[in-house]
Amino acid sequence: MSDFWRRYARNKGAVVGLVILILVALIAATAPLIFPGSPWDMAGAPFLPPGEMGMLLGSDSLGRDVAAGIAHGARVSLLVGAVSTVAALAVGVTLGAIAGYLGGLADDLVMRFTEFFQTIPSFVLAILLVAIFTPTLSSVVFAIAIVSWPPVARVVRAEFLSLRSREFVQAAEVLGKSRLAIVVTDILPNALSPIIVLASLMVATAILLESALSFLGLGDPNLMSWGFLIGSGRSVIRIAWWMSVFPGIAIFLTVLALNLVGEGLSDALNPRLARTRGGKA
Amino acid sequence: MSLLTVEGLTVALPPGAERPHAITDITLQVDRGEILCVVGESGSGKSITANAVMGLLPKALPRQAGRILLEGQELTGLGPEALRRLRGDRMAMIFQEPMTALNPLMRVGDQIAEVLEVHGAGARARDRVPELLAAVNLPDPGSLARAHPFRLSGGQRQRVMIAMALALEPALLIADEPTTALDVTTQMQILRLVREIQTRRGMGVMFITHDFGVVAEIADRVVVMQHGRIVEQGAADEVLNRPQHPYTRALIAAVPHGAPQARAAMATPVVLAAQGVAKTYRRGGWFGPRATVRAVHDADFVLRRGETLGLVGESGSGKSTLARCVVDLVKPEAGRMLFHGQDLRPLSRAARKPFRQRIQMVFQDPFASLNPRRRVGEIIAEGPITHGTPRAAALARARDLLALVQLDPGAMDRYPHEFSGGQRQRIGIARALAMEPELLIADEPVSALDVSVQAQVLKLLADIRGRLGLTMLFITHDLRVAAQVCDRVAVMQQGAIVEQGPTDQVFGAPRHPYTRQLLDSIPGRGWTPPDLQDPQA
Amino acid sequence: MNLSRRGLLAASATAPVLMRVGDAQAQGITPRRGGTLTTILQPEPPVLQIGVNNQGPTLIAAPKMFNGLLRFSPTLEPLPELAKSWTISPDGKEYVFNLVDNARFHDGRPMTADDVIFSIMRFHTELAPRARAIFSLIDSCTAPDAHTVRITLKRAFQPFLLMFDVTACAIVPKHLFDGQDFRQAPAVQRPVGTGPFRFTEWQRGNFIRMDRFDGYWKPNQPYLDTIIWRIVPDSQSRQVALETGAVQLTSSGDIEPFAIPGLRARPNLEVRTDGWEYFAPLSWIETNHRVAPLADVRVRQAISHAIDRNFIAQRLWFGVGKPATSPIASATRFHDPSVRLQAYDPRAAQQLLDAAGLRPNAQGVRTSIKHLVLPYGEVWTRLSEYLRQSLRQVGINLELESTDAGAWARRIGNWEYETSINFLYQFGDPTLGVERTYVSSNIQRVTFTNTGGYSNPAVDALFLKAREAVTADERRAAFSEVQKLLASEIPQIWLMEMSFPTIHDRRLRNVISTGTGPNASFDDVFLAS
């Protein structure tokens, strides 16, 4: 574990990313304390520039505090990002494992299915799904999960496919282990690194997707989110630039942090890099 | 004046590596018209030396001291552009892996022409390509020049590499393990080609290899390297037959040797009998063209208790597939696989489970055959646990087995990556033995190991086999190893067993032309390693 | 308001004078011929044939190509259009329209009584539900001669004339529709009417071009040579185009309310909010009376007390529109100015909720109500967000559900909602535009009926009385009573009398001269130099 952290910490960007991510999580956790009450409360005059009347980041067209919106929005963004990633992982890992381990017809069917999903432009599909199931937190999560699982399935399949023919898996076969035991104890743990790295990037993508949906007015109307803030600031950008600038920076920093963390994890988990560092004689 | 002179060459390793220098104080010469073999195990610094001469060292490995002179010109002081002009023109290099050494997207002819073009041959470059290809004995040079590398076999690619290297008739050819990745028959052809061209043109050749057989086949002089230093150099005959340095002596002692001894035919019961086993691979999807490969067909053999049967053949001959058919890693579509008279082939996964204990396997790649995420103790114990042995008992037995394969019991709680290749192979053997099998399938168990480690593992296998009375199916491409280990051998070619019989008979009086060809191709066949006491063992 | 009754009965006498109303408003400047008006149409209408499509954008653009029999002044007096005069029998059952005799369609064929009869009895009756409901009262419709139309009603129907505005009953050429599927007829794609401008080009997603119809029946009119309707889906772009002068006129919802203050400050632009008297849209919180707490009148009153209508009009709509005071908008006939709605008073709201038995829980929440956000643009979302915060103050938790226009219409139509926002046109008369929301006979599974399911026999009776009464006075009495009754029952929680800003270059004259403002024919609009 300490070895892992040492390798992780070697990537400066990854450390910065982790710090940002912890900060964002901290803000999300403490939002109700920093900004008590609802982020929807019309706390002041509309269109106040940043810094006026105690509104650190200004107010919106109804006099709502943009800073409070960003703090509360962090909760939604992180929640959507995490939950939809878990859901997509569940689908993707299962299908990918089936395709990669069983191979043959199962592989063919699963991969055709996956390819098909990848052919449909994912954002259009997400919009469609959210619209069909009416915009709520769960439908947004569902839609994001639906469009995000194919890459997971592909990665997991590829990993399983290559691990399946590895000699240690063959050795497990020869030992007479059951299929499930082989998948769980031999294959999955070795496929975990790319899945973890992919998951960190998927959280980032999910946050971007959620914000894009909210931006188009397809977010849960009861939850303050960053995309909503930008969407509501779009039409008044000539009057109140701060309404769209600050939430955008929040998204940017969070997604950037997740990407940096993903790269750090990739460095720390990828044994190939460790090997090349050792040098070849 | 020597063609190539290397004096006191020292190349640093990046900080934090296991030793400060990749190579230390290397001094050697290559004369015109001679082949200098640089021999050593992996990590000895022989490739670094070659690359240093070519000026192809990566940035992370800077030259710290020493001089390199080619035809009297000092290379070490030259700028990158001047060095570039010399590469391909006055000195050329060929590499170990012919499958990846050619640009997959460029036609063979273009790649050869490129050498000429970048050295100023201009438009005429292309015209010379067929002639160059013909010079390395490639058939139909005209159409071959228009082919892409993927259409060529490994041996053909290596010939292309040689044609490319020789295009401008360089004074010095550096060959970095050029035959290691090739089958023995191809290897012999390439070795002969190198020798022939070298003689014809009077080039100096610096030939890097780990194989003393190759050294014996081709070398005029030999340099032996260990841990980045030259430990011994001299005329081939001297070094091969009267090695001085303990390391050289150890290496030569480790070369499998000794003529196969006549052994009494066994009369023990038959453990395994394969009858008409066949396996065909089909490729191609719903829309693509179908291709079928008959990996194994009509395979018949018997294996008696206590006996070691060698399956020998070149890559693609089907020997590994056949071995995997025995343990059901590959499902044959025809034939019978009788284990003590019972056909294993139709058995379901569950019905086969009891037999799993009795047939075990040791794999080729010591780096890939152990689950990197599990501790060594668990790896060894999990087989018995799967078959119902209590965990504590299985772990205790794993400890004993570690001792049996000469590993420290402290290894139990460590992960595979903390061990060397030879140690891992011992762990792999311990895993197989934990099941107390009757039959052990050994699939190229020593091919990935350095020669000295190889000898140790073979010795271990021989010991264990003797102590436990194992029956063994031993797959190898190395005829020297087969001769040393096997009671009987079966020679496979293109999926079929072309000849089988007692080892001494097959090797001593081969009946099938292919067997003869294989035996003729053993490098250094004319050299019998001297009988040395292994001072290190 | 006696004037209006007199006007209805004796319009023919005053017609020549009123025809000059537009000119009189031109501040003494003589109309100038020529020039191109570039304006905006948003959203792009599917077709420009009134009847086939009666949505907002069509009703803005198509009246430039068509005429009705009548048009209406800002006080909803009928003014002559294709009907140069008309008479109504004293029993209110027989209407005789005298048509202008020089009107031609854009294809050159003269417009006759046959076209009028076809338009009324066949075209609009078949295509438009609103027309069908009213025109089904017609007993007979005949043409004594080529330029006279006589309509006999089964019974008197006092607001009948209001149905003859171009937006309700445009006169279409019989010869281009008769014997065909009206929706599929070629004329739907290239509309042909008698209006001052004729259709010339439509590049979808880009612009619609209409050119001056030289054969227009009003001499020397129209003044403009060309009208170009730009399709600009983006509100920001529309605003920029207006500011840069690329377009000279915006109307309807082209410009978002929050931009109005800035545009008012520009000297070259004029911002008008009148010209919607005929439609008089009124917005409200649509409540479904089938849902538990909303059936209780005290809860509805409490909600009405909890919202600050002034805040909505000033902060959300920036003064474009005014707080509602009655179910009948002030521009609509028979509005009773003495009626008052519940004042903004959260304390009173809380008392009413207490009385209704809705006690706050630990979080201060008395009850949770779902709320379907009206998907017609941002300001409506803001309104719902405002309502949520206001109702939260009195302990009502409003859970917003967002949806698209399709699902919204379906859910309202199928009664699958608790609350929402809605706004309806009143079409000048409560019988035409107000009654439908409150009478129990119109409880239907169709949008814009009495979808809330409010049922009160007294209200039903009063609306029926007003509908069937022959004289305006009788109707006024009934409407006054029903307004008072509804204001206390508050079946829908009225919010605002809406208006839409018409913003135009000051050089553009006579833009708003009738009660239909930007929806009028523009035959008297001109560009001053």
Added chain:
Amino acid sequence: MDPSKLPGFLLRRGVKAVIVLLAIIVCNFLLIHAAPGDPASVIAGQSGAADEKFLAQLRQQFGLDQPLHVQLWLYVKGVATLDLGFSHRQQQPVLLLVAERLPATLLLTGAAFGFAVLAGVAMGTLAAQRVGSWADSLITVLALACYATPLFWVGLMLVLLFGVWLEWLPVFGMMTVGANLSGFALVVDVGRHLLLPALTLGLFYMAVYARLTRATMLEVADQDFVKTARAKGVPEGQVTRRHILRNALLPVITFAGIQAGQLVGGAILVETVFAWPGIGRLAFEALLARDYPVLMGVFFATSVMVVAFNLLTDLLYAVIDPRVEVEG
């Protein structure tokens, strides 16, 4: 690849593409019909007043009273003859509506794609060549930043910067409203309008390509044949161009083929921000209005674009990489 094998290759890919498209059509149809709300109720709702008779009339007219499988069969049959149906809301054939909007989207996505690939590959190459230098770090950071920024927000910021504060470029629409330009002036005008949207749409993908190119270049640079080239004395520039870049482009092409379809999704956002009159906006408007035929038409059009692009990629791949046919 052997030119004589091209027709067979094309045929196989073509059959595959048709099957994929058919599946997409069926799927789209079912998906869209799973949506609550039918177009009749929308039209009825928006026409201001409606009754049951009107609704029934509309449903019958749209064929919505037919069983679902009949509707599907009619739709598939129609698509096969390029009849994408009729939008009763817009009173126009869907093909016409889509065809009218398609050029704008193709222009936008094409420009964005071209920009993304060219700039991305150039940046990735530069970074890989100078790996570890400040230029590499700068490009890496820049790519990461583009990668992490929401598309629509970049668009808004560009609007704010160039449209509102600097007033250098037009920020909305595809051409100047009301200026009847033609010829070269029109091209310039459209170009000025195109600049910001294409940049916005392209930035993210540029980052993707830059990262990918850099990574594959570094990977390829480690391969044996590059060493062979150096050993031959090939100059560094030529090593990069002929040996490293050409091989490194293969995964970039594969990726571009997959990404091209996703570009259409991004186009919805960009077309919304910049009021660009393309099919992205058409889809969004159709969705809000529940105009099924149009939605299906747009989906079909994007699917054809994706499939065509994949086919094109396969073909390009086959031309560049001689090994393709062997892998079938």
